[in-house]
Amino acid sequence: MDLIKPLQSLKVRIMLIKVCGLSEESEITELANSGIDMLGFIFHKASRRNLNYDEAKGAFIRNLACEKVGVFVNEEFDYILQTGFYFSLTHVQLHGNESPGMVQALSRYFKVIKAFSIHSKFDFRVCDLYPSADLLLFDTKGDLAGGNGTQFDWKLLDSYQGDIPFLLSGGIGKNDVKAIKEMNHPFFEGIDVNSKFEIEPSRKNIPEIKTFMEELNKSISKTRKGYYGEFGGAYIPELLYNPVQELETAFERIKTNEEFKSKFKHLLRDYVGRPTPLYFSNKLSEKHDATIFLKREDLNHTGAHKINNTIGQILLAKEMGKTNIIAETGAGQHGVATATVCALMGLDCTVFMGTVDMERQKPNVQRMKMLGAKVVPAESGSKTLKDATNEAIRYWINNPSTFYVIGSVVGPHPYPEMVAHFQSVISEEMRFQLQEKTQKMNPDIIVACVGGGSNAAGAFYHYLEEDAVALYCVEAAGLGIDSGKSAATSHLGTVGIIHGSKSLVMQTDNGQIIEPHSISAGLDYPGIGPLHAHLIKSGRAKSIAVTDAEAIKAGLDLTRIEGIIPALESAHALAALDKIELKNKTVVVNLSGRGDKDLETYLTKLNLAENEIE
Numbered sequence: 284m285d286l287i288k289p290l291q292s293l294k295v296r297i298m299l300i301k302v303c304g305l306s307e308e309s310e311i312t313e314l315a316n317s318g319i320d321m322l323g324f325i326f327h328k329a330s331r332r333n334l335n336y337d338e339a340k341g342a343f344i345r346n347l348a349c350e351k352v353g354v355f356v357n358e359e360f361d362y363i364l365q366t367g368f369y370f371s372l373t374h375v376q377l378h379g380n381e382s383p384g385m386v387q388a389l390s391r392y393f394k395v396i397k398a399f400s401i402h403s404k405f406d407f408r409v410c411d412l413y414p415s416a417d418l419l420l421f422d423t424k425g426d427l428a429g430g431n432g433t434q435f436d437w438k439l440l441d442s443y444q445g446d447i448p449f450l451l452s453g454g455i456g457k458n459d460v461k462a463i464k465e466m467n468h469p470f471f472e473g474i475d476v477n478s479k480f481e482i483e484p485s486r487k488n489i490p491e492i493k494t495f496m497e498e499l500n501k502s503i504s505k506t507r508k509g510y511y512g513e514f515g516g517a518y519i520p521e522l523l524y525n526p527v528q529e530l531e532t533a534f535e536r537i538k539t540n541e542e543f544k545s546k547f548k549h550l551l552r553d554y555v556g557r558p559t560p561l562y563f564s565n566k567l568s569e570k571h572d573a574t575i576f577l578k579r580e581d582l583n584h585t586g587a588h589k590i591n592n593t594i595g596q597i598l599l600a601k602e603m604g605k606t607n608i609i610a611e612t613g614a615g616q617h618g619v620a621t622a623t624v625c626a627l628m629g630l631d632c633t634v635f636m637g638t639v640d641m642e643r644q645k646p647n648v649q650r651m652k653m654l655g656a657k658v659v660p661a662e663s664g665s666k667t668l669k670d671a672t673n674e675a676i677r678y679w680i681n682n683p684s685t686f687y688v689i690g691s692v693v694g695p696h697p698y699p700e701m702v703a704h705f706q707s708v709i710s711e712e713m714r715f716q717l718q719e720k721t722q723k724m725n726p727d728i729i730v731a732c733v734g735g736g737s738n739a740a741g742a743f744y745h746y747l748e749e750d751a752v753a754l755y756c757v758e759a760a761g762l763g764i765d766s767g768k769s770a771a772t773s774h775l776g777t778v779g780i781i782h783g784s785k786s787l788v789m790q791t792d793n794g795q796i797i798e799p800h801s802i803s804a805g806l807d808y809p810g811i812g813p814l815h816a817h818l819i820k821s822g823r824a825k826s827i828a829v830t831d832a833e834a835i836k837a838g839l840d841l842t843r844i845e846g847i848i849p850a851l852e853s854a855h856a857l858a859a860l861d862k863i864e865l866k867n868k869t870v871v872v873n874l875s876g877r878g879d880k881d882l883e884t885y886l887t888k889l890n891l892a893e894n895e896i897e
C-alpha cells in the first residue's frame with residue numbers, strides 16, 4: 284500500500300502559461316489582460332516570428348504588466364543584455380547551444396530559461412550543467428529553432444531527475460488539455476504554446492487561446508503556484524524568501540523520493556502505531572440511524588494526528604541538514620509531537636505557546652519539558668495560538684537557518700500543501716479500511732473539526748475529487764457565532780492575509796485581527812487554511828459551527844457510551860452529527876485526538892452539571 288501519493292488529487296498544480304512568438308500590439312495587449320503568465324518575444328533573425336521592433340514598440344512592451352520573455356538563439360552576451368534592458372525583459376530564454384557560463388552570467392540580470400530539444404536519445408543529465416537556470420524548457424527537436432508544431436514523446440520526461448522546474452513546449456494545441464492535466468512530474472511548471480494557435484506565423488488566434496486557457500483552468504483548479512482558488516500564496520517578509528524557497532525545493536524533491544517515503548512509512552507504522560483503526564460505533568449508529576465510523580487518530584503515539592506531520596517535516600529538516608527546530612502550539616499537541624520527534628532524532632527544539640494555553644493545557648507543557656524542549660511563553664494579544672505563531676515567525680525571521688515546523692495547513696506556501704501531503708495518510712487508510720468493512724470505497728459523509736484544518740485535510744484528501752462524498756468542516760462557535768466570543772472563521776471571516784497566506788480571517792474593517800475564543804485550544808484560531816477557505820467558498824465543503832457547550836456535551840456523551848474520551852477539538856466534530864441529515868448514510872468522523880489534556884475542563888463542567896442536578 285502506497286501511503287503517500289503525489290499531490291495530484293489536491294490539484295495543487297503549477298500551471299504557468301506562456302505564449303510565444305508575438306508581435307501584433309493588439310494581440311499582445313489582449314493576451315496580457317487575459318491572465319496569461321508570460322509572453323514570449325523572439326529576437327532571432329532567422330525565425331519567421333522575429334520581432335520587428337522600433338522605438339514605439341519598445342515602449343509598448345516595456346509597459347506590459349505580465350512577465351516578458353525574450354527568446355534568443357546563440358546570440359552574443361552584449362546583444363542579449365542590451366535587448367533585455369531595452370525591452371525591460373523579466374526573462375531571457377536561450378534556445379541554442381549557450382554555455383553554462385553564459386546562463387550564469389545572464390542570471391545576474393534576468394531570470395533565465397534554458398531550452399533543450401528533446402528526442403529519444405537526449406541525455407537529461409545535460410540539464411545538471413545549468414544550475415543557474417531558473418526554468419528549463421523542453422521543446423521538440425525540429426529543423427527550425429522553435430515553432431515547429433510537432434510534439435515529442437512526453438513519456439521521455441520520466442528520465443528528467445533534476446530539480447529545476449520546466450516548461451513543456453512543442454506543438455501543444457487545444458486537444459492536449461487532458462494530457463497536460465495528467466502530467467505528474469514533480470517539476471512540471473507549465474506550458475509554452477506557439478504555432479498551434481497561429482493564423483499565420485506571428486499572428487495568433489486569440490479567441491482559441493482564451494478558450495484553451497479556460498479549459499485548462501476548468502480541469503486544473505489552481506493556476507498559480509501555491510494557490511487554492513484565490514487563497515494561499517506566500518506573503519512573507521524578504522528575509523524569509525530564501526528559507527521558504529529552500530524548503531519548497533527540498534519538499535518537491537522528497538515528495539516522490541522512494542527512500543524518503545520508505546523512512547516516513549516505517550516510522551508511521553512502528554513508532555506512531557499506524558494504521559489507526561476505523562472503529563464502527565454501534566451506539567452512535569443506532570442513535571442517528573446511520574452507519575458511523577470513528578477514525579481513531581486519538582490512538583496515535585502522543586495522542587493526536589499531529590505527529591503524522593511532525594515526523595514528515597522533521598525527516599525533511601534532517602535531509603536539509605537542519606539541527607534547530609521551532610514550532611508553535613495551541614492545545615500543546617503539536618508542541619508535544621514536535622518535541623517527541625526531536626527527542627527521537629536528537630535535535631534542538633523550541634516551542635512557542637500562549638500563556639493562556641499553557642495554563643489550560645498544563646499536562647502538555649510538562650510533557651514538552653520532560654522531552655527536553657524549551658517552551659517559550661507568548662504574552663501578546665489573547666495569549667493563544669495566533670500569538671504563539673506570531674512569536675515563532677518573529678524568531679524564524681531573526682534565525683532563518685532554523686527549521687520551522689508548522690502544525691497545520693496554514694502559513695506560506697509550501698506549508699499548507701506539505702502538511703496536507705503528510706496528513707493524507709489518514710484518508711489513504713480510510714479508503715482500504717472502509718472497503719474492508721463495508722465493501723464500499725467511499726463514505727457518504729466525512730466530518731472533521733477545523734482549527735487550521737490539518738486533520739480535516741488529511742481525512743478529506745483522497746476524496747476531494749469524489750463529488751459524491753460530502754465534506755463537513757466543523758468550526759468552534761465558542762459562546763455562539765455572533766456572541767463576540769467565537770472562532771467560527773468561515774462564518775465571520777473576510778479575505779485577508781494571516782501568517783503568510785491569503786485566506787479567510789476574523790478581522791475588523793481596518794484589518795486588525797479579532798481575538799478568537801473557543802473552549803478548545805486547538806480550534807482557538809482567527810484564521811483557517813487556504814485549502815479550506817477555497818473548499819468552503821467553492822461549495823465543495825460545508826461548514827458547521829458548534830458551541831463550547833455543545834462540544835462538551837458531545838465529548839461527555841462519547842465517553843459514557845463508547846468509553847472513549849475525545850479531545851475537545853474532536854468533540855466539536857461529534858457534536859456536528861446532530862446538525863447533519865445522516866439517515867441511512869455511511870459516515871466517518873475523524874476523531875483527531877484523545878481528551879487526556881482536557882480532563883480538567885471536562886471535569887469542571889461535569890461537576891457543575893452534577894451540582895445543578897442535586
Ligand SMILES: *Cc1c(COP(=O)(O)O)cnc(C)c1O
Nearest residue numbers: 616734735736737738805852876
Ligand atoms: C491541533 C488539533 C486540532 C486542530 O488542528 P487542525 O489543524 O485543524 O487539525 C484538532 N484536534 C486535535 C486533537 C488537535 O490537537
